[in-house]
Amino acid sequence: MNRFVWLAALLFQGSTAAAFSGAPKSDTVQVGFGAADITPAVGKKPVYIAGFGKNRQATGVHDPLWARAVVLRHENTKIALVAVDLVGLFLQEVEKARAKLPGFTYVLVSSTHNHEGPDTLGLWGPSAFQSGIDPDYMKQVEKGIVDAVQSADKSAQPREARLGVAKDPDLLHDGREPIVKHDDLVALRFLDKGKTAGLVVQWNCHPETLSSKNTLLSADYVDATVKYLKEKYECPVVYLTGTVGGLMTSLHVPVKNDKGELLKDGTFEKTERFGRLVGQLADKAMDAAQPIRLTPIVVRTRPLFLPIDNKGYQLFWKLGVLERQSYVWTGDPDRAEPNKDKDFDAKRMCIRTELGYLKLGELEIAAIPGEIYPELVLGKVPDPAEKNADFPDAPVEPSIYGQLEAKHRMLIGLANDEIGYILSKRQWDEKAPYGYGRKTAPYGEINSLGPETAPLLCNAFRDLVKKK
Ligand SMILES: [Zn+2]
Structure with missing residues (x-):
């Protein structure tokens, strides 16, 4: 960018609205950050904690839950990336928030x-x-998302950007063979005249260090990571979760205190320490960061219908525990009609989800609506397949990162939806005998829509990137 254009962009700072509609012609991206507290009230109604067993009722709050947003604007394009400290949101909830955010x-x-x-x-x-859902709380979440995005939008200013990546396989435990870890932490640092004005950090791990017995609401290690970075860089931070299938977790990761003692899973001490270690990995990424151009901004999304073959999900659906619109599967992931007569047994059902692909200048982002396995992202699906898996002859799916050609890439998981695990069809393993010499079925399939999810989703992502 030449100096004059940069100055012009600075002159527009006084009125962000004018800067947006006036659209100064430059490479410079305008960036703003915002946040809203989305902690539920504890004590009035029961708050059921998500993620492990049923009926785990909250007894208090350890640290608040947040909706954190970053808004990026360039010329007539304006996007928001929001992270919420929640187990997942279905697409319908995201669409409600979007409806209140015109202009994006x-x-x-x-x-x-x-x-x-x-x-x-x-x-x-x-x-x-x-169901453990409190509908009033869902409205609070929706409002928090909208508030966070609006305040990020208001604060947007021209920023220089830097991007860095750091790896640490020792900060992840992989609970299922093949052992493939997605251990890249991506850090985006926005600068205002040399001073850090905001950070976006993306890492691939289940925030579940406090485990299944804790009854105090918390954002888990993410709270400690964000706190560490906020204090160190004195700026807002958005933490995004990426590839978490397969299963990328903080549980069983050996973490020691200053005395060299191993800290136990399920403790705040381990959770805070682990969060700080992730923050320190972000430091490393930022030490290695290079200037990056984040414009022009290109966004492509597509709806995607996926059959729901999981018997447990079908049952919860019928019971109304899982509340979302069902569609009748036609064999075509591009189209399906709503299941109006609520006849769940006569036909094969599907859900509607959404896939996203973003190109911010030199950075490509895959927006994947669930928990994808690292093998599928990194192109490491075993070939040949384990003979004892259920579909060893299923073709290897086109990998997510195999489609991306820009200098830098990032994956955002549970993006706009939570459809569960996304695992390669040739690794699907519900029926004995099992692969890898296992005596019992591996964990994963029980929380997946079915064996067709990955082939349909990965092919659709490839087509989305190639604009087919
Ligand atoms: Zn999970």
Whole structure:
């Protein structure tokens, strides 16, 4: 960018609205940050904590839950990336928030997949037959998303950007063979005359360090990561969750205190320490960061219908525990009609979700609506397949990162939806004998729509990037 244009962009700072509609011709991206507290009230109504067993009722708050947003504007394009400290949100909830945010080209809402916050999907209520969702709380979340985005929009200013990546396989535990970790942490640093004005950090791990017995609401280690970075860089921070299938977790990761003692899972001490370690990995990424151009901004999304073959999900759906519109599967992921007569048994059902692809100048972003396995992202699906898996002859899906050609890339998981695990069809393994010499079925399939999810989703993503 030449100096004159940069000056012109600075002159426009006084009125962000004018800067936006006046659209100064430059490479400079305008960036703003905003946040809203979305902690539920504890004590009035039961708050069911999501992520492990049912009926885990909150007894208090350890640290608040947040909706954190970054808005990026360039010429006539304006997008928001929002992270919420929740287990997941269905597409319908994201669409409600979008409807209140006119003027945006795209609003992405990703859940961190926090396992220590309230139930927002319905699966963790008092019993198997009752949802754990409080509809009033869902309205609070919607308002928090809208407030965070609007305040980020208001504060947008021209910013220089830097991007860095750091790796640490020791900060992740992979609970299922093949052992493939997505251990890239991506940090985007926005600068205002050399001073850090905001950070976006993306890492790939289940926030579940506090485990299944904790009854204090918390954002898990994400709280400690954000606190560490906010204090160090004195700026707002948006933490985004990426690839978490397969299963990328903080549980079982050996973390020691200053005395060299191993800290136990399920403790605040380990959670805080782990969060700080992730923050320090972000430091490393920023030390290695290079200037990056984030314009022009291109966004492509597509609706995607996916068959729901999981018997448990079908049952929860019928019971009304899982509340979302069902569609009749036609064999075509591009189109399906709503299942109006609510006949769940006669036909194969599907859901409507959404895939996203963003190109911000030299950075490409995959927006994936669930928990994708690292193998599918990094192109590491075993070939040949394990012979004892259920579909060893299923073709290897086109990998997510294999489609991306820009200098830098990032994946945002649980983006605009939570459809569960997305695992390669040739690794699907419900029936004995099992792969890798396992005596029992591996964990994952029980929380996936079915074996067709990955082939349909990965092919659709490839077509979306190639603009087919
Ligand atoms: Zn999960």
